[in-house]
Amino acid sequence: MAQSNNSIKKILTVAFALCIVCSVIVSTAAVALRAKQQFNQELDRKTNILNVANLYEPGMDVNETFESAVTPRVVDMRTGEYTEEFDPATYDGFEARRDPAASRVLSGERDPAGLTRVEHFTTVYLVGDEEDPEQIILPIRGQGLWGLMRGFLAVEGDGNTIVGITYYEHAETPGLGAEVNNPRWQAQWEGKQIFDEEDSTVPAIRVTKGSASGEHQVDGLSGATLTSNGVTNMLQFWLSPEGFGEYLAKFRSGIEQQDAQDADVEIEAEGA
Numbered sequence: 001m002a003q004s005n006n007s008i009k010k011i012l013t014v015a016f017a018l019c020i021v022c023s024v025i026v027s028t029a030a031v032a033l034r035a036k037q038q039f040n041q042e043l044d045r046k047t048n049i050l051n052v053a054n055l056y057e058p059g060m061d062v063n064e065t066f067e068s069a070v071t072p073r074v075v076d077m078r079t080g081e082y083t084e085e086f087d088p089a090t091y092d093g094f095e096a097r098r099d100p101a102a103s104r105v106l107s108g109e110r111d112p113a114g115l116t117r118v119e120h121f122t123t124v125y126l127v128g129d130e131e132d133p134e135q136i137i138l139p140i141r142g143q144g145l146w147g148l149m150r151g152f153l154a155v156e157g158d159g160n161t162i163v164g165i166t167y168y169e170h171a172e173t174p175g176l177g178a179e180v181n182n183p184r185w186q187a188q189w190e191g192k193q194i195f196d197e198e199d200s201t202v203p204a205i206r207v208t209k210g211s212a213s214g215e216h217q218v219d220g221l222s223g224a225t226l227t228s229n230g231v232t233n234m235l236q237f238w239l240s241p242e243g244f245g246e247y248l249a250k251f252r253s254g255i256e257q258q259d260a261q262d263a264d265v266e267i268e269a270e271g272a
Helices: 008-052 062-069 177-181 183-189 225-238 245-271
Strands: 070-076 103-105 117-119 121-127 135-143 148-156 162-169 206-208 217-219
Touching: 008 062, 008 070, 008 148, 008 162, 062 070, 135 225, 148 225, 162 177, 162 183, 177 183, 177 225, 183 217, 206 225
Parallel strands: 206 217
Antiparallel strands: 070 121, 103 117, 121 135, 135 148, 148 162
């Protein structure tokens, strides 16, 4: 005798078959679209790097511009030196942080950004001449109000002057913390100084509550104090000796040496 359409057995059989069919469709789509997803992720990364360096223009060939204008290099953050151990085109420092052999544990005052672990090596992006870059693009990340915020900070070749900042991943509140992506707020960062003359090891740059004053401060985000604090905390980490501090110091010392040489030449010229 045929089973009733309302029988428990028939309902479970149809539901099970439907689940199998849907699972196969979803799995097939995920596999088929993986390459496209990876391509789009890579394109988005390059777009954000060009954007923070003020090199992006709507309609441009992002891949072509990136290849011609930007050079990725892998840096050992413990020494500030470049390494040839990894291919900068494929190395992923964010994933490397999961490997205990390729990262270190952070805690307490050494972890203001709430990262827990940080990789030994990470990729930076140089605009212009590798030996004397116009800009240095640094990946930054840290905890905001609702989760991890990831972005890029562009610094001039002097290792001290900020060009721009951008965030490509965050979970901050729309209209409040999410204003980190507001072009008007991001525009405030241009020309700000990371370090002051009295202490070139501790970053002086910060987001302040209310209106900012001076070359080391940026206006806080209205109604988003915790997100603003998160931005300050991540910069305090990544621009310190725990992060890119040693690396940026090499650029600042190079500028100082060049200034000293120029001064000597000027003195000799005046005395001739």
